[in-house]
Amino acid sequence: MKVTPEHNERMAKMTFASVYPHYVTKVERKGRTKEELHQVIQWLSGFNESKIKELIDDNVTFKRFFEEANLNPNAHLITGVICGYRVEEIDNPLTKKVRYLDKLVDELAKGKKMENILRTA
Template sequence: MAATTTKHRIYTTSFASVYPLYVAKAERKGRTKAEVDEIILWLTGFSQAELDAQIARKTDFETFFAEAALNPARAQIKGVVCGVRVEEVAEPLMREIRYLDKLIDELAKGKAMEKILRA
């Protein structure tokens, strides 16, 4: 079977299963669930109710990003997450996931919210 026909496991993973990990990472560093939500809402264009519905539906990452109205300013997100430069990730869906990972990392590292949200 060709590698191009195999989806990466994260694409079919439910966003709801990873979301608590994002929150826990932030909270371990003295940040809040509200800040995690603010980042996700900024990136995806979801309202809080829409985000809550995505979590309740246990939407997979592929659907989660397909239904999002992605923020054009996300292209300003640069740097390394998990040893990979986010701006160099070729696969579009994986790049979106890495953008989110990078924003959560920045939050956990104590970066100011206006810097995280590229304001």
């Protein structure tokens, strides 16, 4: 599926705080924890617990979220399909980063081992 400019714009304007509760619900429904979710977010972004809370409280957009992030150097190892899009084929850098996060959350919810999710195995 091809990512459109409108889709990229929508991703940039979407707030992390609006999606975060859905991430929590998704992983907890599958028996994973909020702490594991935070571990995944921290691995990808470099944000600690207090920074994650601050970004939620400040209602930051994904654009700002990833501008402030220190993206993990192994993020490029995140591949596969998420929401109908093949991550490695997404051209827009911001949309690709958002989909990286979506893919990690999806892997967590599907019960993958943390070392595989964090690309350390």
